[in-house]
Structure formats: structure tokens, C-alpha cells
Amino acid sequence: MVSAARIRETGQRMAAEQFLLELTRAYKVFAGSESDQPAACFCLMLDHWPKLRKQFGYSGLFGLIEELHELIAEELDIDVVTCAFNERSVIGWLPHSSLRTAEKQANKLHDLIGARHFSVGEEELALSVSLAYAEFDHRFTSADRLLLSVVSGAEQLSAAGGNEIRRIRPEVSFGQASTGNRQMLGLLMESLRKDALKILFQPLMSTAGEPSEIFQLLPRLSAADGSLITAADFVDVAREAGVLGVLDRWMLQRAIRLLSHEYDLQPVKFFLSQGESLLNSEERRDWLRKQAEAYPGVSGKLIIDFALEDALSNLKGTERFLALADEIGLEVCFSRADEHSKWDLLADSLRVDYVKMSPDFVRRLGSEADLEQRFAEISKPVRKKGTKIIMPMVEDASIAANLWRSGADYMQGYMIQEATETLDMNN
Structure with missing residues (x-):
């Protein structure tokens, strides 16, 4: 299992498949353990994506995503596994991070991006990003639901104007619990x-x-x-x-x-x-x-x-x-x-x-x-x-x-x- 190493994608599809496989394995280990094994997941999403796409094209967007990868690898002082989810998002998994650590690193990453200028061709720009994160939690019931929750959370933040951070909390209502064993x-x-x-x-x-x-x-x-x-x-x-x-x-x-x-x-x-x-x-x-x-x-x-x-x-x-x-x-x-x-x-x-x-x-x-x-x-x-x-x-x-x-x-x-x-x- 990948732990501290960052996944470098040779192609988006392969990277996404490998990332999901590792995340799924990690969540199963977490769910099957009686001891507390903290970990977290996040989604970092470019705001104002249609405008960026129109201005810089897809090659420019993927260039920005690559710069975000490099920033994460260089600046975060914890184990982190990342993946280019698509042309506007990076998803990440923090294998050994408690909720407090994940919150600290999410804020650090958001601040670093806000203070940095990014290069696209001969242009430089300041990026606005939305970041949603969640600790591993049994109420998600699967890695898929965990990932869906953080990606959806980032999408909602971005649609509301962006440049925000949100912790995603899973919720199980009485009706959901009563009708689903998982x-x-x-x-x-x-x-x-x-x-x-x-x-x-x-x-x-x-x-x-x-x-x-x-x-x-x-x-x-x-x-x-x-x-x-x-x-x-x-x-x-x-x-x-x-x-x-x-x-x-x-x-x-x-x-x-x-x-x-x-x-x-x-x-x-x-x-x-x-x-x-x-x-x-x-x-x-x-x-x-x-x-x-x-x-x-x-x-x-x-x-x-x-x-x-x-x-x-x-x-x-x-x-x-x-x-x-x-x-x-x-x-x-x-x-x-x-x-x-x-x-x-x-x-x-x-x-x-x-x-x-x-x-x-x-x-x-x-x-x-x-x-x-x-x-x-x-x-x-x-x-x-x-x-x-x-x-x-x-x-x-x-x-x-x-x-x-x-x-x-x-x-x-x-x-x-x-x-x-x-x-x-x-x-």
C-alpha cells in the first residue's frame, strides 16, 4: 500500500484508478480496526473554472493543476497522496493525519495558494480555490462516499463564490439508519x-x-x-x-x-x-x-x-x-x-x-x-x-x-x- 509517497500520474485515468484503489484499501483498514487509525481526505478545486478555461484553455488548466501538485509536495510537512481528479481539481489523502492535523494543513495550503502567483505560459495570476476536507469516519461507510462528500463539498463552496475552506461532517438521520444496515x-x-x-x-x-x-x-x-x-x-x-x-x-x-x-x-x-x-x-x-x-x-x-x-x-x-x-x-x-x-x-x-x-x-x-x-x-x-x-x-x-x-x-x-x-x- 502507498503510504508517504505521492502518486505521480502518468495519465489522469491511471492516476485516478490507483488513487481510488489506495484510498479504498486505507478506508477498509480503518473500518476494520478496533483501534483508532486517523486519516483524512481533501478536495482542492479551482474557482471560476469557466473563465480560466476560456482564458488559458485545457493545457493551461492542467498546468495549474501540476503547479498545485508541486506546491502540495513541497510545502505540506506530512505524508500526503495526491491525484489530478480532473482539469479543475486535486484530491488528496492524508494517511496518518488526525482531524486537528488535517485542519491545520488545509488552512496552511489554502493560505499558501492565496499568497502565491501562478504561471500559465507568459501570464501570471492569483488563484482562488475552494477546499473541502474530512477525517475518516465510519458514518461515510465507504471510500466512495467519503470522496463523494469532499468533492461535492468543494463544488458547493466554489459555486457559492469560492475561496473558502469547509470541514465535511457525515450525518446519518434516524430514517437513514433505520433503513440501511451499513x-x-x-x-x-x-x-x-x-x-x-x-x-x-x-x-x-x-x-x-x-x-x-x-x-x-x-x-x-x-x-x-x-x-x-x-x-x-x-x-x-x-x-x-x-x-x-x-x-x-x-x-x-x-x-x-x-x-x-x-x-x-x-x-x-x-x-x-x-x-x-x-x-x-x-x-x-x-x-x-x-x-x-x-x-x-x-x-x-x-x-x-x-x-x-x-x-x-x-x-x-x-x-x-x-x-x-x-x-x-x-x-x-x-x-x-x-x-x-x-x-x-x-x-x-x-x-x-x-x-x-x-x-x-x-x-x-x-x-x-x-x-x-x-x-x-x-x-x-x-x-x-x-x-x-x-x-x-x-x-x-x-x-x-x-x-x-x-x-x-x-x-x-x-x-x-x-x-x-x-x-x-x-x-
Whole structure:
């Protein structure tokens, strides 16, 4: 892959193809890496192009483009790859540049061009140029869209009079994210990269009338139009792309940070859903052990929630995690249980602190006449061992009324209280 070397075009078409190939490779490396690998792209466009073409012809325009190439190669003090995009534009790729570096170099280049006289034949002229640049960002989803954005940005600047610089920011609206997996994944990955996911808090209400002290942490993506995208809309996308573990780790780090700093003196417990990577990866469990050792304040205040199906399909890993949780002071919940779940295991080798029922079970509890009695019988051994039962997705008053008779220890849902951006200890 080309890195610091500048591409010298022997023909415009070959140069453009080679540039796009290198840019595409670089973007794929960026998109596939969990670590931050900054880079940027820019488009430098001649203003008043029809007038320049009429005055100097195409040979004059290409001569100006060549002078711009030489200026970039001589004056920019960073790695840069450039290409003659057409007779009025130079596009460039900054392989190792952060946003701050790209902004600094873009301003430097614009100032240098404004202060210089360019030669076309026997004539000299001052050039006006428009320059658009963007850092590599997952929300572009591809090198093509990145390049299209900076070229379109430069065109818009030039059409509006030119002699301007603009940073191009990708935007993904709620509608775009909801209808396109690539857009949703791009928004998620960029939010993880920039530490920009939002966390909402939803309390679990104790049916014994105790004050709320357990709060579910719910991740949300912020769309460009201000909408918040729920986890239900992006978790499957993350799982299919193989990055659910990255999201889970980010959520764990955030929960630990909140418990160790903002809420270290508050009598709260945070309920956190996790995928199966903590169950089937010894490396992830070792990482969690080290986090618990580094932040001992999380002991007794963090509840890790796994889908019961994941736990049952990774029995050895589940047993190892339960041993680890006991060692470092974490509580555990298995969720999405129903009357057909393996309650004998939940009362024995897979005994945990909480069992959360499935939303479908909660809905059926009020409509199936004998379900309440059957549930009381099958869950009795688990309750005797001290496991608390949680009823989620309580969305209306009729469901809530039925659940009071079910013997549930906690209820959760928008009928109880909506999730909020700040932790409310008064409800």
C-alpha cells in the first residue's frame, strides 16, 4: 500500500484508478480496526473554472493543476497522496493525519495558494480555490462516499463564490439508519470510536415498596436529526458485523467508570446486558477481573445480564463466569426466561441473583388463566434459593395490575418509569 509517497500520474485515468484503489484499501483498514487509525481526505478545486478555461484553455488548466501538485509536495510537512481528479481539481489523502492535523494543513495550503502567483505560459495570476476536507469516519461507510462528500463539498463552496475552506461532517438521520444496515453500523462504529454513545437509566421498581436502587443502563445512538436510536435497532446489526463484543466492552467500561466516579457514593446498582463473549472468552473474563481489581468500588454494585439461551449454549463458560462473578463481587441475571426454561438448572448449577422473564411471558401472564399458578410452582425452588424475579416491558396498566399478583420482585418498563438521561433517585 502507498503510504508517504505521492502518486505521480502518468495519465489522469491511471492516476485516478490507483488513487481510488489506495484510498479504498486505507478506508477498509480503518473500518476494520478496533483501534483508532486517523486519516483524512481533501478536495482542492479551482474557482471560476469557466473563465480560466476560456482564458488559458485545457493545457493551461492542467498546468495549474501540476503547479498545485508541486506546491502540495513541497510545502505540506506530512505524508500526503495526491491525484489530478480532473482539469479543475486535486484530491488528496492524508494517511496518518488526525482531524486537528488535517485542519491545520488545509488552512496552511489554502493560505499558501492565496499568497502565491501562478504561471500559465507568459501570464501570471492569483488563484482562488475552494477546499473541502474530512477525517475518516465510519458514518461515510465507504471510500466512495467519503470522496463523494469532499468533492461535492468543494463544488458547493466554489459555486457559492469560492475561496473558502469547509470541514465535511457525515450525518446519518434516524430514517437513514433505520433503513440501511451499513448506515446503522457506520453510526455505531463512529459513536464507539468517539466515545459518543448515550446512556439512559431506567429504574427497576421493587414490588416490596423499597426505594429504587437498581437501574438498567440502556445504550442509545444519536442520529443527526436529534433522534435517539434504541439498542433493539442496532444490536442485531452489531452482532451480524461481528462487533457486538466491542459494544459490550464499551458498555462495561462506561458502567465501571460511572460507578467509580460519578456515582461512587450513591447507593445504586447498575444492570447491564452483555452478549456471550464474556461467557466463551477467557481473555474477556481476565480483562473484567483486572477491571474489578483496578476499580474495587464496583463490587456489589454491578449486575451482568445474559440471555438465558446464551448461558445454556455455553455451559462451561457460564460456570466459569459465575465463579468469577462470585470472586470479584458481581451479581448475575439470566433474562428471557419463560415457563419452559430449565428451572431445575436455575435452582442448582446455574443459580443466579436474578431471573428476568421474557416480554412475551409478561404479556401472556394476564391472558392465560393457569399461567400464573404454573409459574408460581416452577419458580418456587429458585425463589427459595434467593433468586429475585424481574418482569420487564411493563407497558400498560392492565399488565402492571396482573404482575402484582405474580410474586415478581421487580417490575420494569415505560409504565413504571421511562428511561432518562440522568439518574433519578427520587422515584
